[in-house]
Amino acid sequence: MVTAHGSSRPGAAYDRMIATASVRRVPPEWLRRCRPGGIMVVPLRGALTGSMVARLTKLPDGTAVGRILHSPAAFMPLVSGPSGPTQPPAVPDGWQFPQADAEVSGRVLDDWTFSFFAQLHMPQGLLLTHGRTGDGLHVTTLFDHGDGSVTRIEDSSSGPPKVTSSGPRDLWAPIQSAHRLWRRLNRPRREWFTIEATPTTQTVTYTAPDGEAHSWTLQGP
Incomplete structure (x- = not known):
């Protein structure tokens, strides 16, 4: 309107x-x-x-x-025209794909001073959800319905957060790169x-x- x-x-x-x-x-x-x-x-x-x-x-x-x-x-x-999916596909706990350590937790997107900057690095149509695992740990899921990529960022109780990806792309990599740049630029407002x-x-x-x-x-x- x-x-x-x-x-x-x-x-x-x-x-x-x-x-x-x-x-x-x-x-x-x-x-x-x-x-x-x-x-x-x-x-x-x-x-x-x-x-x-x-x-x-x-x-x-x-x-x-x-x-x-x-x-x-x-x-x-x-909203105009046909709409795409509104939720990422369900990703159960214990998802069996190769994992890697994440530089930052998905919780960085809860910081509105960074989420604005992160938004500039995210592709059109990317879907994001967040919640908690059965153990109460923070988990964020990213989904690009264009190529089917799904990435899950899960906090760990015994080390750095873990990133698990399925599909052709790791969707968390651009966000981590954006976080490094944001810090190098001294967190621009x-x-x-x-x-x-x-x-x-x-x-x-x-x-x-x-x-x-x-x-x-x-x-x-």
Whole structure:
């Protein structure tokens, strides 16, 4: 749902647009309907529960630029077209696949200061669930229905967390890599990230104090 301020004529352009449902990317129609100089506030959401909220200003060339706001948000996603699975396949305790030690527990995704950053490294359509094993240990399951990859990250009572994967990819590897980068960048806050949106490409960028820039392309329809 979008609340707009401006003319109510069909096809009219608007000075202000506030979305009250989250999207993976700013829809091209919203960009088109925002008048140059107008402002859009849009919750952007991927696989994780929390959304990032972008505040964008429309430029004369049709691009919208702005920043991610500080506070996380939890808006219902806007749904269009056929939907895929809503839950990963059941993975029983004692799953018999090769295991490896994990660098970090799945609990790192409970930290909203990191989960925002992790979201930028997760592919479109990735599903995530978390809970506890029969022994009361934290467990996170990731599932990509595109290629059937399933990865389970389970805390251990006697050592580092364990990663178990089935399918062509280890889905936890990009998150661990993101965690290393996040720490190297001294845990950048979400309001330090900029966003640029065109009808075809939408990019989130962080520029470190030393001038090193890191960019991620938002995925989705």
